[in-house]
Amino acid sequence: MEASLAQRRSVRHYTPEAVSLSDLSQLLWATQGISGADKHGPVRTAPSAGRTSPLEVYVVTAEGIALYGPAEHQLQPLGDKDVRQALAEAALDQGCVREAPLVLALIGRVARTVDTYGDRAERYVTLEAGHAAQNALLQATALGLGAVPVGSFDDDQVRHILGLASQATPLYLICVGHPAPK
Numbered sequence: 001m002e003a004s005l006a007q008r009r010s011v012r013h014y015t016p017e018a019v020s021l022s023d024l025s026q027l028l029w030a031t032q033g034i035s036g037a038d039k040h041g042p043v044r045t046a047p048s049a050g051r052t053s054p055l056e057v058y059v060v061t062a063e064g065i066a067l068y069g070p071a072e073h074q075l076q077p078l079g080d081k082d083v084r085q086a087l088a089e090a091a092l093d094q095g096c097v098r099e100a101p102l103v104l105a106l107i108g109r110v111a112r113t114v115d116t117y118g119d120r121a122e123r124y125v126t127l128e129a130g131h132a133a134q135n136a137l138l139q140a141t142a143l144g145l146g147a148v149p150v151g152s153f154d155d156d157q158v159r160h161i162l163g164l165a166s167q168a169t170p171l172y173l174i175c176v177g178h179p180a181p182k
Helices: 002-007 021-032 084-090 095-099 111-142 155-162
Strands: 034-038 041-044 055-061 064-069 074-079 102-108 146-150 169-177
Touching: 002 111, 021 055, 021 064, 021 102, 021 111, 055 084, 055 111, 084 095, 084 102, 084 155, 095 146, 095 169, 102 111, 102 155, 111 146, 111 169, 155 169
Parallel strands: none
Antiparallel strands: 034 041, 055 064, 055 102, 064 074, 102 169, 146 169
């Protein structure tokens, strides 16, 4: 873990090489996977206020969009269109979003946390996204991949591109790939 913390850097340029299925699997598990269980049920890799688990992880690649299912550790395909160009435009035309072979979109469902935490729910969901994003960044580093979190984007455009309902809150786009030579 210490090595990943020391080596983690924001990487914005990638080779065209796709992220392998085994690396994608490990990244998704690190971001929102099930790491065990206790008397209250499944435990995720990132802390969740009251275990409300308000985050969803959407996977965007050249092959399309998929939703990660932590309980089954599987992807549910949602479309086969490459939307990275549109996502880059929604992210103020940031090249890393267009260039990355993999973009993980962290989406918050605040309503899942409101019943337990009321007015503080939005804060807790945002904090949870930070925990999950850091897990993804450190895992990418441990796998020899480069990654950068992107928080500057038009929420409505991201919702439209990913086919999300209006109550879904886009929180992060995490670009991942093999670092391009400098």
